[in-house]
Amino acid sequence: MQQTWDERYNTPDYIYGTEPNQFFKYFIDSHVPGTIFLPGEGEGRNAVYAAKNGWMVEALDQSRNARNKALALAEQHAVSIHYELGNILEPDFSRKTFDAVGLIFIHMTPGKRNKFYHEMIGLLNPGGYIVVEGFTKSQINNTSGGPKDIDMLFSRKDMEDLFRGMEVLELYEYRQFLEEGSLHTGKADTIRLIARKKE
Numbered sequence: 509m510q511q512t513w514d515e516r517y518n519t520p521d522y523i524y525g526t527e528p529n530q531f532f533k534y535f536i537d538s539h540v541p542g543t544i545f546l547p548g549e550g551e552g553r554n555a556v557y558a559a560k561n562g563w564m565v566e567a568l569d570q571s572r573n574a575r576n577k578a579l580a581l582a583e584q585h586a587v588s589i590h591y592e593l594g595n596i597l598e599p600d601f602s603r604k605t606f607d608a609v610g611l612i613f614i615h616m617t618p619g620k621r622n623k624f625y626h627e628m629i630g631l632l633n634p635g636g637y638i639v640v641e642g643f644t645k646s647q648i649n650n651t652s653g654g655p656k657d658i659d660m661l662f663s664r665k666d667m668e669d670l671f672r673g674m675e676v677l678e679l680y681e682y683r684q685f686l687e688e689g690s691l692h693t694g695k696a697d698t699i700r701l702i703a704r705k706k707e
Contacts, residue, residue, distance in 0.1 A: 542607030552578025652694035
């Protein structure tokens with residue numbers, strides 16, 4: 509998988525664009541800055557936007573090419589982000605906690621997903637937030653990105669089950685026209701969530 513993503517990111521173009529995901533931007537714009545963890549951050553568009561708005565950013569991805577592009581983007585915007593190389597399924601943050609975790613288009617098989625999302629909730633400080641945007645199962649009929657395995661796409665029940673026990677502040681399905689670089693363009697069926705860890 510690392511080789512696959514390195515090859516995908518091996519282009520001077522930012523394949524998912526340099527502007528933040530719109531739902532992530534909405535979250536950042538409406539919350540007091542703190543510490544945020546962004547696994548699977550890719551080329552850094554969300555990390556850089558968060559850093560520009562006063563957040564202390566920790567990012568993680570397995571692709572060296574993605575990391576290099578993210579650090580170059582951060583330099584262009586005169587901000588600092590901490591970006592580690594590694595497998596997002598094995599984050600080494602046993603002593604770290606965060607005020608927020610951003611999971612933007614992070615898709616995996618249900619077994620891995622359940623464990624991973626549970627671990628991400630565990631990284632939150634009491635009162636911390638998790639912000640998610642992913643593709644719904646209807647996305648299987650679209651050509652604007654996302655996995656072609658329907659089991660890796662989200663239903664509303666998936667979201668309700670994953671974040672049971674948290675205070676769900678927003679949860680809704682959203683049909684939109686994505687304009688996020690060459691690989692996220694066109695009609696898209698997504699689901700959005702913001703949830704808060706109980707204190």
